[in-house]
Amino acid sequence: MGEFVVTGAASGIGRAIKSALEIEGHVVIGVDLHDTDICADLSNNDEVERSIQTIRSHCPDGLDGFVPCAGTGVENPNKKLIPLVNYFAVVEMVEGLMPSLQLRRGAAVLVCSNSATVQGHDEGYVQCLLDNDRDKAVELAESLTGFQLYGGGKLALARWMRKRSTSAAQAGVRLNALAPGYTQTAMTESGMKDPVVGPSMEAFVKSIPLGTGAQPEDQANAALFLLSDKASQIAGSVLFVDGGHDAMFRPDNF
Ligand SMILES: NC(=O)c1ccc[n+]([C@@H]2O[C@H](COP(=O)([O-])OP(=O)(O)OC[C@H]3O[C@@H](n4cnc5c(N)ncnc54)[C@H](O)[C@@H]3O)[C@@H](O)[C@H]2O)c1
Incomplete structure (x- = not known):
């Protein structure tokens, strides 16, 4: 059975992915702020580095898969956490664990979002993430809306994954991404309750073509497929798990 790492493993989609892998008999190291194997604040560079080193020392023979x-x-309200956790920590951890993934010809599944394509974004911010300009991203975070930061960060992550996937594949590692649509988790529940973003989130959910939002298990099913040998020819892909929303909003954009 394989060895996997999942960050955000204490809640929602990450927790569902961790348990689905464990049900299949794999060993899974969870990383999160609390209630898991490695407790770390991934908005902090030193904590990211410590997590990478801990994982490497626990898995000297390599990793079969990684889901940041x-x-x-x-x-x-702490807007700078959006670029720091959702983008920079992901890229740093994928790079830091790449040698471990190479040892087992493993796979990483990044968790993007359909907000990357269905919401407006600020191209300057996206570029600053791709340029790895941490200071500027944090500075820009103060002037952009939560939606611009969130969707723009996920767009940058998808572009980063696609750019990096060629050299990763040549080294034997498959990089892919999930683009979940609305999924019922602690994150979306708190968004729904927010007086500013709640009403637009509610309208967004009502417009999902399949008529309902996803459950964390729906995302876990897709992640397990991308991690598995059944996806052995899939690299550099972004898989939308969003009830048909992306296709509805931009049918010709392909
Ligand atoms: N729920 C959705 O509708 C949805 C849609 C698209 C994408 N996503 C993405 O899916 C992923 C999981 O989200 P979720 O909906 O399961 O949310 P969630 O809030 O249920 O889980 C997020 C987890 O990330 C952890 N986390 C947050 N900040 C952290 C930090 N600084 N250091 C370490 N861990 C930290 C939290 O403790 C939590 O356990 C996120 O990347 C999110 O952007 C979610």
Whole structure:
């Protein structure tokens, strides 16, 4: 059985992915702020580095898969956490664990979002993330809305994954991403309750073509497929698990 790492493993989609892997008999190391194997604040560079080193020392023979799922949402008043956790920590951890993934010809599944394509974004902010300009991203975070930060960060993550996937694949590692639509978790529940973002989130959910939002298990099913040998020819793909929303909003954009 395989060895996997999942961040954001204490709640929502990350927790569902961790348990689905465990049900299949795999060993899974969880990383989160609390209530899991490695407790770390991934908005902090040193904690990211410590997590990488701890994982490497626990898995000297390599890793079969990695899912950097930890993230924070549009309602977070500490806006700089959105770029730090949702983008920079993900990229740093994928790079830091790449040698471990190479040892087992493993796979990583990044967790993007359909907000990357269905919401407006600020191209300057997206570029600053892709340029790895941490200071500027944090500075820009103060002037942009939560939606611009969140969707723009997920867009940058998808572009980063696609750019990086060629060299990763040549080294034997498959990089792919999930783009979940609305999924019922602690993050979306707190967004729904927020007086500013709640009403637009509610309208968004009502417009999902399949008529309902996803459950964390729906995202876990897709993540397990992308991690598995059944996806052995899939690299650099973004899989929308969003009830048909992305296709509804931009049918010709392909
Ligand atoms: N729920 C949705 O509708 C939805 C849609 C698209 C994408 N996503 C993405 O899915 C991922 C999981 O979200 P979720 O909906 O399961 O939310 P969630 O709030 O249930 O889980 C997020 C987890 O990330 C952890 N986390 C947050 N900040 C952290 C930090 N600084 N250090 C370490 N861990 C931290 C939290 O403690 C929590 O356990 C996120 O990346 C999110 O952006 C969610």
